[in-house]
Structure formats: structure tokens, C-alpha cells
Amino acid sequence: MNIKNELEKYIKEVLKELDLIDVNLEFSQPEDLSHGDYTTNVALVSFANSSFSKKHQEVKSPKDLAEEIIARIKEKTKKMDVFSKIEAAGPGFINFFLSEKYLSNNIDQLLEDKEKVLNIGKTPKGKVVVEYSSPNIAKPFTVGHLRSTIIGDAVANLLKATGWEVLRDNHIGDWGSQFGKLLYVIKTWGDEKKIESADNPVKELVKLYVRFHKEAELDKALEDKAREWFKKLEDGDIEARRLWQKCIDWSFKEFDKLYKELDIEFTENSKRGYGESFFEDKMSSVIDELREKKLLKKDKGAELVYFKDDKYPPLMILKQDGATLYATRDLATDKFRLKEYGKDVKIINEVGAEQSLYFNQLFEVEKMLGWVSNAQRVHIRHGHYRFKDQKMSTRKGNVIFLEDLLSEAKAKVKTLIKTDSEVLEDKNIKEIAIGALKWNDLKRNSVQDIVFSWDDILNMQGDSGPYMQYTYARTQSILEKKGKLGFELKKDLLLKELEELDLVRYILRYFDIVEQAADNYSPNLLCSYLFVLAQKFNLFYQKHKVIGGDNEEERLKIVTVTGIILEYGLGLLGIKSLKKM
Numbered sequence: 123m124n125i126k127n128e129l130e131k132y133i134k135e136v137l138k139e140l141d142l143i144d145v146n147l148e149f150s151q152p153e154d155l156s157h158g159d160y161t162t163n164v165a166l167v168s169f170a171n172s173s174f175s176k177k178h179q180e181v182k183s184p185k186d187l188a189e190e191i192i193a194r195i196k197e198k199t200k201k202m203d204v205f206s207k208i209e210a211a212g213p214g215f216i217n218f219f220l221s222e223k224y225l226s227n228n229i230d231q232l233l234e235d236k237e238k239v240l241n242i243g244k245t246p247k248g249k250v251v252v253e254y255s256s257p258n259i260a261k262p263f264t265v266g267h268l269r270s271t272i273i274g275d276a277v278a279n280l281l282k283a284t285g286w287e288v289l290r291d292n293h294i295g296d297w298g299s300q301f302g303k304l305l306y307v308i309k310t311w312g313d314e315k316k317i318e319s320a321d322n323p324v325k326e327l328v329k330l331y332v333r334f335h336k337e338a339e340l341d342k343a344l345e346d347k348a349r350e351w352f353k354k355l356e357d358g359d360i361e362a363r364r365l366w367q368k369c370i371d372w373s374f375k376e377f378d379k380l381y382k383e384l385d386i387e388f389t390e391n392s393k394r395g396y397g398e399s400f401f402e403d404k405m406s407s408v409i410d411e412l413r414e415k416k417l418l419k420k421d422k423g424a425e426l427v428y429f430k431d432d433k434y435p436p437l438m439i440l441k442q443d444g445a446t447l448y449a450t451r452d453l454a455t456d457k458f459r460l461k462e463y464g465k466d467v468k469i470i471n472e473v474g475a476e477q478s479l480y481f482n483q484l485f486e487v488e489k490m491l492g493w494v495s496n497a498q499r500v501h502i503r504h505g506h507y508r509f510k511d512q513k514m515s516t517r518k519g520n521v522i523f524l525e526d527l528l529s530e531a532k533a534k535v536k537t538l539i540k541t542d543s544e545v546l547e548d549k550n551i552k553e554i555a556i557g558a559l560k561w562n563d564l565k566r567n568s569v570q571d572i573v574f575s576w577d578d579i580l581n582m583q584g585d586s587g588p589y590m591q592y593t594y595a596r597t598q599s600i601l602e603k604k605g606k607l608g609f610e611l612k613k614d615l616l617l618k619e620l621e622e623l624d625l626v627r628y629i630l631r632y633f634d635i636v637e638q639a640a641d642n643y644s645p646n647l648l649c650s651y652l653f654v655l656a657q658k659f660n661l662f663y664q665k666h667k668v669i670g671g672d673n674e675e676e677r678l679k680i681v682t683v684t685g686i687i688l689e690y691g692l693g694l695l696g697i698k699s700l701k702k703m
Contacts (some may be wrong), residue, residue: 126634128204129160129218136194142168153632155624158209158217159631165191165214182396184214192216222490222617225626229683236686242636243285249463251289252278255386256395258295260304260327260369263380263524265574269504272560272696273568273645274472275386278501280648280692281642289463290388293393296370297402297451300331306344307334309351314368322525323372328410353445356402370397380524384556385696401454405446408453412439417490427487437483451482460493468498470643475503475569491587502643505571522574531555534580535588553698554588560697561587565649587697590688593656595703596663597685602701604669604678616676622664623681628658632687638692645695652691659684 126149137145145168149160165188188210196208206221232240254274257267275290282288307330316349317326338344374394381387388395407427418425423442439450459469471481481501483535488494507522527638532555562579566572572579582588617623631651639647659681668677689699 125220125584126160127629132198133162133164133191133196135198136191137164137168139194140168140190151544152217152632155627157211158207160218160629161215162216165216169214173623174275182205185210188214188216189341193665218460220630222623223359225617225623225630228630229626229679232683232686233679235538236690242283242633242685247285247286248466248468249287249289250281250468250470251291251459251463252281252472253291253293254278254468255381255388256293256295256473257373257377258300259373259397260301260324260331261373262322262324262376263326265507265522265524265527265579268524268527268559269507269563269568270474271384271386271474272502272563273502276560276564276645276648276695277470277472277640277643279696280636280643283694284637284640286468286640288396289390289467291390292388293455294395294397296366298448299349299352299400299445301355301366301369302348302350303334304331304369305351305355305362306348307331308365317372324376325523327369327372349443349445353443356445366671376525380528382508383528383552385698396455398451398455401451401458403511404454405450408450408457409439411491412487415491417487427483427490429483429486434479434483434486437480437487447482448480449487449610453487456484456488456493466498470500470502472502475505477501491696500570504568507574508570510573527559527579528555531559531580533560534582538582538588550703553700554591554703556583556693557587557591557697558582559587560663560695561590561649564645564695565653565668567646568644588703590652590656590692590697591700592703593622593659594685594692594699595701597659597681597688598701600663600668600681601685602676616673618673618676619666620654621658621665622673622677622680625655625658625662625684628655629680629683629687632691636691648691648694652688655684655687655691 129149130147133147137147145164147162147164149162151159152158165183169184169187192208192210196205203221203223205218205224207217207219209217209219211217245548252274255267255271257263278288278290286514304327308317308327311333312330317323320326334344334348351362355366387393390396391400410419416581417427418439418611419428421436425440426436426438428436437449438447439453440446447466456469459467473481478501481499485494485499485501488499489496532551535551535554535558548571558580562581563572565585617626632655635648635651639645662680666677668674668681671677692699
């Protein structure tokens with residue numbers, strides 16, 4: 123079903139015949155289908171190759187070379203009826219148009235065995251750990267956590283769909299200096315019984331956390347007291363460990379509820395993910411290895427890794443007091459993964475863009491240790507939600523809680539969706555609300571910051587999750603209506619109208635788009651494709667009668683396959699398809 127791979131095979135055969143074996147072969151899919159299903163500039167690139175010019179002096183221009191390539195491809199594919207037309211365009215581009223017979227055959231394959239055909243990843247690509255979400259203990263989920271959670275989940279889905287064995291890890295922030303602050307405030311100003319009995323214990327912890335930072339602005343000694351408590355925690359102090367475990371238990375009550383609401387699951391460590399504390403006893407071996415390889419240097423009592431030619435600022439591994447840092451724990455985490463999953467495992471961190479320098483430092487240290495190659499470590503960056511005039515900050519208390527956001531989204535669905543009571547069941551309201559939130563985020567380039575606006579984040583119209591769910595529901599409504607009369611889809615799709623042909627040609631781009639989205643860790647590419655697909659389907663539906671019209675069975679085929687692609691595509695984004703809206 124991967125048309126691009128087949129096309130690439132034919133062109134490479136032709137290039138080899140022309141002694142052009144080192145040419146970088148690239149394809150694109152024109153937005154305007156009148157320019158073909160695929161286009162390549164291989165003739166332009168090849169003509170510029172000096173060795174080609176010397177061997178083929180009779181070829182006077184890139185367009186001449188394009189015509190030669192076209193003639194050879196036509197000869198190779200004439201019995202296969204793959205292309206209706208191959209043409210040279212502009213200064214030397216080659217445009218390929220798929221034939222109706224080829225389109226029809228592929229649509230039939232989808233209808234006969236959609237599970238088999240939509241299994242894009244037929245060739246195993248290896249193991250990959252995707253680390254995402256990773257909230258901090260004792261801090262509630264905010265809208266800021268939404269990005270890593272749903273982007274990471276969508277990337278994991280895309281990789282799984284394209285042949286990767288995906289290990290989904292939630293690197294919970296259950297260790298670190300912030301716990302010193304938290305333990306200090308609980309012991310100093312907190313009331314454990316009040317926290318325990320609260321509807322949302324984590325919000326009570328946040329109030330204490332915010333208070334610490336306000337008090338610390340007036341009394342700098344509080345920071346030292348917090349450091350003392352974290353050192354107690356690291357040293358195994360019984361009271362420090364007891365309070366720390368309480369914070370974890372309180373936090374997971376909220377985490378588990380919200381993950382269930384968002385339909386997010388992890389695979390590692392009994393589906394909770396490996397928190398930072400899991401690596402507490404695994405850091406010493408990393409520190410020993412760094413010392414053995416003479417990568418650690420002391421500076422005012424702290425120990426750091428310095429980079430050749432000052433490529434990056436030094437990375438601190440141990441503080442002056444011997445306390446560990448994020449880097450120490452992250453190195454221990456990756457060493458564990460390489461041992462647990464194999465030395466060739468790919469490790470992906472879906473973390474905010476502001477951490478780019480840190481991850482560059484971390485990856486460089488791992489390469490210096492000889493653990494990984496460049497291709498094994500990936501940082502998927504995301505921008506942040508922020509207010510128009512300031513950043514969100516838990517410590518300052520100016521954040522939007524995810525729990526509140528979900529409630530607002532459901533309330534908006536109730537006011538906008540007016541239909542029968544079956545659709546307005548709580549489950550459907552939730553799926554429409556979640557679909558709106560996920561689509562609004564995933565349709566963007568993940569690196570962009572998002573200025574928080576209630577109207578934008580809860581958008582239910584136009585380029586939105588509910589629009590996509592509604593389009594899928596429309597396909598199912600048509601099929602249900604016809605199904606009551608009884609029908610059987612025949613073979614050989616006859617495409618009589620432009621909108622039919624455009625829609626079917628666009629449907630078959632799905633496979634290439636999923637590959638592109640996975641390879642680039644970019645769910646927004648799939649969103650863009652699905653939105654255009656929905657628009658093309660709705661245009662087709664508006665202009666042509668399906669049931670009782672001309673070409674009824676062929677149009678029912680098109681409706682069926684559109685529904686299949688929308689369902690699978692939205693599923694990769696973590697959005698549920700609804701049969702009724």
C-alpha cells in the first residue's frame with residue numbers, strides 16, 4: 123500500500139541505468155491534486171551532477187532528463203497500470219498521477235481487510251522508549267502538563283503504527299530538591315489530617331508550596347532549611363521518607379483519575395512509569411563510571427562534566443554537599459534503559475523546549491561515555507501555554523488546573539451540542555470535550571508557545587476536534603441509513619466526478635502521511651491531512667447525492683473508506699470517533 127516506496131523503486135532502477143546512483147531522491151505530495159499525486163525534482167538534481175553532464179552530453183536540460191526518466195518508468199510500469207499520466211513540468215519536475223484502476227484496487231484492499239492494510243509497520247524497526255507527561259509529585263496537573271502528555275502519547279501511537287516496539291514511560295518527578303521545600307512546609311505550617319481529608323490533597327500541598335516561596339523571599343535561611351530536609355530524604359531519614367511517601371500517594375489519586383479521563387496509558391513499571399526515586403540506588407554506578415573515564419572535574423567542591431572546545435556549558439553531576447541533580451538521575455535512567463531494553467534502543471524525551479540546552483548536554487555526556495549514537499537520543503520539544511502578559515507558574519499560584527479545564531470543556535459541549543439524549547450521555551460529552559482539547563493542541567507545530575485563551579482552547583468549530591468527530595459520524599450515519607435497506611459493495615470503483623476522484627486520491631495519501639508524522643515526531647502533519655480529508659469529504663457529500671443518486675454503490679464505497687481512515691487517523695491522535703453526534 124506504500125505507493126511512494128514502489129515509485130522510489132522504479133526511479134532508482136532508472137537512475138542506476140543512467141549511472142546516477144548517488145542522487146538524493148526526494149518526493150513531495152502537491153497540495154493541488156491537479157499537479158499530481160507525487161512530484162520529484164530528481165531530474166533537476168541529477169542534471170546538476172557534474173559526472174552526469176560529462177557522461178550524457180546529449181541531454182541539454184533538466185527537462186530533457188525528466189523526459190528520459192519518464193519514458194523509462196512508463197516502459198517498466200505499462201503492464202501494471204499504476205499511473206494514468208506521468209508528465210514533465212516546469213524546468214524539470216516530474217509529476218505522477220495514479221490511475222483509476224490502481225486507486226480502485228487499493229480501495230478494495232482496504233474494504234476487504236482494513237486491519238491488514240492499515241498495519242503500516244509491517245517491518246519491525248526496533249525498540250523505542252517514549253518518555254512523556256512526567257508530572258511532579260505534590261503538584262497538580264495544570265494545562266501545562268497537557269502538552270507533553272498528549273503530544274507524547276500521539277508520537278508513541280504513530281511510532282507503534284509504523285513498526286516500532288514502543289515502551290511508554292512516565293518519568294514521574296518524585297525526587298529532587300523541591301521535596302526539601304515540601305517536607306519543610308508540611309512540618310512547619312502543614313496539617314496532615316487536613317491534607318488527608320481534603321477533596322483534593324494536592325491543591326493543599328500547592329498552597330503550602332506557594333507559601334514557602336513567599337516566605338523565602340523574606341527569609342533566605344528557609345532555602346538552607348529546605349536543603350537540609352532533602353539531604354535527610356536522601357540519607358534515608360525515617361520521618362522524611364514517611365512524608366515523602368504520603369505526598370506520592372496523595373498525588374497518584376489525582377494522576378490516575380486524569381490519565382483515565384484523557385485515555386492515557388503507560389507500559390513501564392506496572393503502568394506507572396519509572397519515577398526518579400527508582401534510580402536513587404543506581405546513581406553511584408554512573409558516578410563511578412564518569413570518574414573512571416576521567417570525565418568528572420571538581421569546581422568549588424561540586425563535580426561537573428566539561429565539554430570539548432566548550433561546546434556546551436559544564437554539566438553539574440554532584441553539588442558541593444554531595445547531593446545529586448536531575449542530570450545524575452537522568453544518566454542513571456538511561457543506563458538502566460540501555461541495560462533493560464538493549465544497547466540499540468532509541469530513547470525519546472518529550473519535554474519542554476526550554477530544556478533544549480540541558481538535553482544537548484545530557485546526550486553529549488552519554489556519547490562521551492560511549493553509551494549511544496546520535497540517532498538513539500531524541501528530544502521532542504514543545505512550547506508552553508502562557509498568559510498573554512506573563513508565564514504560568516505553580517510557585518506563584520497563577521496556573522490553570524487541568525481538572526478545571528476538563529470541567530469547562532464538558533460544560534461548553536453541553537451548551538453547543540444540541541441533539542438527542544443518547545448523544546448527550548456523559549461518556550459522549552467527555553469524548554467531544556477531550557477531542558476538542560487534544561485536537562487544538564496537536565494541530566499545531568509542537569515547538570510553538572500557545573497564548574492561553576478559553577475560547578481558543580475550547581474551540582468546537584472549524585478546524586477542531588468536534589468537526590472531525592462530526593465528519594466521521596456523518597459517514598456512519600449514511601452507512602447506517604443505507605444498511606437498513608441492505609446493500610453489498612461491489613468491486614471496481616468507477617469514479618465519474620472530480621470530487622469523487624480527488625477524495626479517493628487523497629484517501630490513499632494516509633499511509634505516507636503517517637510515516638512522515640512518525641519519522642518527524644509531528645502529529646500536526648496527521649492533523650493537517652485529516653482536516654483536509656474531512657473538508658474534501660464534506661464537499662463531495664454536499665455536491666453529490668449518495669443514497670439514491672447516480673453511482674450509489676461506488677459512493678458508498680468512498681463513504682466507507684473515508685470513515686475507516688478518519689477512525690484510524692483520529693485514533694492515532696488519541697481522539698475517539700463517535701458514531702453519533
